[in-house]
Amino acid sequence: MSHRLGRMSKPTKVLLDESRIPRAWYNIAADLPAPAPPPLHPGTRLPVGADDLAPLFPASLIAQEMSSERYIAIPDDVVDVYRLWRPTPLVRARRLERALGTPARIYYKYEGGSPSGSHKPNTAVPQAYYNAQEGTRKLTTETGAGQWGSALAFACAQYDMECEVWMVRASYDQKPYRRSLMGVYGATVHASPSQVTEAGRGVLAAEPDSSGSLGIAISEAVEVAAASPDTRYALGSVLSHVLLHQTVIGEEAIEQLAVLGETPDLIVGCAGGGSNFAGLSFPFLREKLAGRMDPVVRAVEPAACPSLTRGTYAYDFGDTAGFTPLLKMHTLGHGFIPDPIHAGGLRYHGMSPLLSHMYELGMFEAVAKDQTECFEAGVRFARAEGIVPAPEPTHALAEVVAEALRCKESGEPKVILTALCGHGHFDLAAYDRYLRGEMQDFAIPQERLDAALAALPAV
Amino acid sequence: MSHRLGRMSKPTKVLLDESRIPRAWYNIAADLPAPAPPPLHPGTRLPVGADDLAPLFPASLIAQEMSSERYIAIPDDVVDVYRLWRPTPLVRARRLERALGTPARIYYKYEGGSPSGSHKPNTAVPQAYYNAQEGTRKLTTETGAGQWGSALAFACAQYDMECEVWMVRASYDQKPYRRSLMGVYGATVHASPSQVTEAGRGVLAAEPDSSGSLGIAISEAVEVAAASPDTRYALGSVLSHVLLHQTVIGEEAIEQLAVLGETPDLIVGCAGGGSNFAGLSFPFLREKLAGRMDPVVRAVEPAACPSLTRGTYAYDFGDTAGFTPLLKMHTLGHGFIPDPIHAGGLRYHGMSPLLSHMYELGMFEAVAKDQTECFEAGVRFARAEGIVPAPEPTHALAEVVAEALRCKESGEPKVILTALCGHGHFDLAAYDRYLRGEMQDFAIPQERLDAALAALPAV
Numbered sequence: 006m007s008h009r010l011g012r013m014s015k016p017t018k019v020l021l022d023e024s025r026i027p028r029a030w031y032n033i034a035a036d037l038p039a040p041a042p043p044p045l046h047p048g049t050r051l052p053v054g055a056d057d058l059a060p061l062f063p064a065s066l067i068a069q070e071m072s073s074e075r076y077i078a079i080p081d082d083v084v085d086v087y088r089l090w091r092p093t094p095l096v097r098a099r100r101l102e103r104a105l106g107t108p109a110r111i112y113y114k115y116e117g118g119s120p121s122g123s124h125k126p127n128t129a130v131p132q133a134y135y136n137a138q139e140g141t142r143k144l145t146t147e148t149g150a151g152q153w154g155s156a157l158a159f160a161c162a163q164y165d166m167e168c169e170v171w172m173v174r175a176s177y178d179q180k181p182y183r184r185s186l187m188g189v190y191g192a193t194v195h196a197s198p199s200q201v202t203e204a205g206r207g208v209l210a211a212e213p214d215s216s217g218s219l220g221i222a223i224s225e226a227v228e229v230a231a232a233s234p235d236t237r238y239a240l241g242s243v244l245s246h247v248l249l250h251q252t253v254i255g256e257e258a259i260e261q262l263a264v265l266g267e268t269p270d271l272i273v274g275c276a277g278g279g280s281n282f283a284g285l286s287f288p289f290l291r292e293k294l295a296g297r298m299d300p301v302v303r304a305v306e307p308a309a310c311p312s313l314t315r316g317t318y319a320y321d322f323g324d325t326a327g328f329t330p331l332l333k334m335h336t337l338g339h340g341f342i343p344d345p346i347h348a349g350g351l352r353y354h355g356m357s358p359l360l361s362h363m364y365e366l367g368m369f370e371a372v373a374k375d376q377t378e379c380f381e382a383g384v385r386f387a388r389a390e391g392i393v394p395a396p397e398p399t400h401a402l403a404e405v406v407a408e409a410l411r412c413k414e415s416g417e418p419k420v421i422l423t424a425l426c427g428h429g430h431f432d433l434a435a436y437d438r439y440l441r442g443e444m445q446d447f448a449i450p451q452e453r454l455d456a457a458l459a460a461l462p463a464v
Numbered sequence: 465m466s467h468r469l470g471r472m473s474k475p476t477k478v479l480l481d482e483s484r485i486p487r488a489w490y491n492i493a494a495d496l497p498a499p500a501p502p503p504l505h506p507g508t509r510l511p512v513g514a515d516d517l518a519p520l521f522p523a524s525l526i527a528q529e530m531s532s533e534r535y536i537a538i539p540d541d542v543v544d545v546y547r548l549w550r551p552t553p554l555v556r557a558r559r560l561e562r563a564l565g566t567p568a569r570i571y572y573k574y575e576g577g578s579p580s581g582s583h584k585p586n587t588a589v590p591q592a593y594y595n596a597q598e599g600t601r602k603l604t605t606e607t608g609a610g611q612w613g614s615a616l617a618f619a620c621a622q623y624d625m626e627c628e629v630w631m632v633r634a635s636y637d638q639k640p641y642r643r644s645l646m647g648v649y650g651a652t653v654h655a656s657p658s659q660v661t662e663a664g665r666g667v668l669a670a671e672p673d674s675s676g677s678l679g680i681a682i683s684e685a686v687e688v689a690a691a692s693p694d695t696r697y698a699l700g701s702v703l704s705h706v707l708l709h710q711t712v713i714g715e716e717a718i719e720q721l722a723v724l725g726e727t728p729d730l731i732v733g734c735a736g737g738g739s740n741f742a743g744l745s746f747p748f749l750r751e752k753l754a755g756r757m758d759p760v761v762r763a764v765e766p767a768a769c770p771s772l773t774r775g776t777y778a779y780d781f782g783d784t785a786g787f788t789p790l791l792k793m794h795t796l797g798h799g800f801i802p803d804p805i806h807a808g809g810l811r812y813h814g815m816s817p818l819l820s821h822m823y824e825l826g827m828f829e830a831v832a833k834d835q836t837e838c839f840e841a842g843v844r845f846a847r848a849e850g851i852v853p854a855p856e857p858t859h860a861l862a863e864v865v866a867e868a869l870r871c872k873e874s875g876e877p878k879v880i881l882t883a884l885c886g887h888g889h890f891d892l893a894a895y896d897r898y899l900r901g902e903m904q905d906f907a908i909p910q911e912r913l914d915a916a917l918a919a920l921p922a923v
Contacts (some may be wrong), residue, residue, distance in 0.1 A: 017482060018548075021479075023475055023476060088477070100622075118818055120846075120851060126850075185893065185895055189899070209503050387648050388621045388650055393645065404699070431889065434640070440644075446640075
């Protein structure tokens with residue numbers, strides 16, 4: 006019809022046809038000069054083997070965790086679910102650029118259009134798929150604010166599997182909407198500590214009003230999974246197979262930037278356990294290692310939980326209670342309880358062992374941000390681009406804004422790419438606090454870090 | 465790269481490049497055999513003229529309201545904002561089809577990816593644009609649950625205009641997240657009745673604990689707009705220019721179905737004021753009038769607010785208090801207070817005058833649904849397709865499911881198209897009630913309708 010424009014010369018967003026969903030995950034382990042140090046058994050202090058993990062994870066995921074193959078094919082059935090929301094859009098933030106008056110070109114890869122509103126279904130779906138293939142009838146997991154729990158609940162619904170989630174009591178009471186979302190997808194949700202497990206009952210006996218912790222919730226989910234042969238456990242970040250599944254983000258972004266003829270000068274992602282940051286950056290790091298591009302890659306963590314910028318690279322437990330294998334990672338100490346910032350997804354004492362190893366190799370940079378600066382960037386972004394970001398990616402956006410303003414000073418037209426890993430529709434109470442001027446930042450005195458790090462296990 | 469599939473033969477969704485954003489709105493008034501009866505001045509009972517509306521609306525919107533031009537060009541600057549989320553995806557609900565075991569092919573046009581999460585920005589943006597063009601500095605409006613208010617708040621932020629919203633007190637207190645969303649976009653939000661207006665103060669003097677109503681909130685917003693020359697008022701549904709702006713939905717859907725070589729047998733949309741239903745169906749009705757396709761078009765309204773299926777076609781006030789022009793429409797009577805169903809966007813006593821006129825002409829059908837059937841369809845949809853629908857479009861989905869099951873009986877492979885006009889992220893408390901078995905349906909005794917209709921104004 007005549008009332009349409011022809012192809013515009015400067016598109017705002019690049020959408021790919023679903024035939025362009027990546028058909029393989031990229032395993033960066035294949036391209037590292039040395040492998041990451043292995044996890045150690047908490048008892049023997051010897052490297053953990055596949056047999057040790059078998060009660061909790063299906064064989065195919067254990068194989069992926071330990072694989073050094075460069076590409077791992079994505080099963081057709083997983084692609085078929087990815088199709089509901091993938092490929093995700095790559096958007097040029099023209100209105101934000103204009104509001105900042107920067108010569109930088111800012112691109113964001115938006116994962117908030119997924120069923121549960123974040124990047125988490127990218128790994129929840131294959132984890133559910135492989136479990137279903139190997140006869141698992143039920144998956145258990147823990148969740149804090151509920152991003153991971155809702156993604157796994159959705160994924161289990163695709164394979165007619167049960168899903169049982171232990172949600173930290175404080176969040177269960179204060180953030181009922183993500184709990185409701187898990188219920189819509191058919192999951193059973195317990196407030197943790199619960200009466201359902203020995204671990205939970207133990208905590209409640211000692212402290213009937215316990216508001217719970219991620220560490221306790223992990224213990225409950227693992228206990229139930231380990232006790233039944235057709236029940237297994239799923240984790241939403243930190244482990245290498247989780248990071249692997251997220252590489253669809255970066256693979257698509259490479260193709261989308263190529264459509265525009267752009268090459269990133271800077272890639273910025275927020276990092277808690279590390280899966281979102283890895284998902285965006287690993288495929289670009291492959292290109293960098295191959296000499297095809299040369300972006301600076303930068304992780305942004307909360308100043309209240311600065312594992313890369315102020316932690317130690319050492320073996321530590323993955324959970325607070327000390328039940329998990331020992332992981333060589335940048336850690337604040339497994340006893341470190343981060344202050345209650347709103348970016349619940351970044352409140353983890355350690356960093357993914359794979360990313361920690363790569364940080365030691367100098368493959369990326371890290372900076373830390375206070376949350377008020379992050380929410381300021383989040384509001385700025387929402388007013389310009391429409392999308393209200395989750396608190397986690399506001400960390401990346403704060404750094405994007407800072408870099409764009411540096412470009413304004415220097416006149417450099419840098420190409421900046423970031424991952425907008427989720428929307429903030431369930432986090433508006435935090436925005437409210439920010440807008441009312443009631444949001445607090447948290448400084449960590451060095452003595453507090455020293456005390457937490459003094460309790461690292463001897464290896 | 466070799467790890468990708470070629471173009472798949474049966475895509476799940478059709479995405480259009482942003483160059484395919486429609487460049488004109490379709491004005492169905494041009495193709496009707498007779499014009500809709502005009503609005504009447506509440507005092508004189510004579511047709512309302514442009515001058516009567518000038519204190520509230522800019523001249524360009526008044527011209528659109530009264531236009532009989534078939535196409536009205538969309539300004540480039542509006543297209544530039546549409547680009548943030550348009551064209552929206554057309555998705556085939558393969559997983560829902562499979563879950564139902566139906567031979568029907570079900571397509572949904574998804575508007576929930578817009579900044580405020582519904583179809584409302586399609587009209588909020590042009591309304592803000594034309595106001596900005598004509599020197600308006602501030603827009604006022606009312607909002608119930610907040611869908612419309614948040615869309616207008618976003619739109620005003622694009623044109624550096626102030627936005628002042630009167631939100632019904634009951635929602636203001638019970639649904640704080642949409643209020644927060646308006647705050648993120650920079651709007652000022654008052655609980656209505658407020659102390660800011662004479663209308664609000666009057667209500668509060670008589671009833672200090674008033675929980676408000678849409679009618680009171682309209683009076684407050686209109687009072688403030690009428691009192692200041694650079695302040696105007698904006699409405700989110702019912703009026704013809706609002707329906708006009710929504711036709712981008714149907715225009716895109718026509719193009720997307722053409723990509724697949726599909727022609728709809730049935731088009732289903734939920735209808736409150738009517739803007740979403742009109743936005744999807746008008747362009748298809750144009751094609752039907754021209755003999756290029758022959759879909760059945762069906763509106764779905766709540767059984768608790770059945771203006772089309774149980775109302776009367778008569779002149780009535782648009783608001784509860786009786787301040788607005790008289791509109792010829794299907795109405796339950798302006799004094800009818802719908803029971804508190806969760807689909808707040810469908811709780812309106814009247815239907816758009818343009819749609820009412822077309823209903824009288826036999827151009828579409830209407831059915832009514834109870835909310836528990838709607839939420840059942842919503843949960844079914846969410847588990848299959850991932851997206852949690854807002855309560856309003858669950859009405860359309862309930863009819864889609866019913867039709868798909870009729871197709872299962874008959875073996876007919878009908879092509880069904882619906883508009884999924886928004887996500888339910890701010891409505892999860894309602895899903896919770898449904899899942900706990902605490903959701904109620906409301907029957908309306910005929911005497912209650914008769915009493916409300918007895919109070920229609922004499923014309």
